[in-house]
Amino acid sequence: MASKKRVHVCNGEDEEKEDEKMEQFFALIRNFHEAVNRRKNELRQRDEKMRRVDSKQRSWVPTFEWADFADEIEFRRPSTINNKEEKGKHEEEEEGLDLRLTL
16 A cells, blocks of 8 residues: 555645634734733732732721710710609509519
């Protein structure tokens, strides 16, 4: 058996089309890599910006002093708890004997 070699004859137009396709392919790959690199840079810059903001702005920690608690609180209107207790005292005085079961 004799081996036959294929001979592919290409004219100039076929070579130009092939070159165009290859150029488009490599341009596509190049654009993809550029887009990936741009996105990486955007994310890196955003992370750096967030770190700068976090380092500049620490969370607020409230501080209290004894003077904050020393003043007596004045309510605008009497509290409902005090009114209930006063009513209960008045009822006890009237009845004389407290028969309610409370803990």
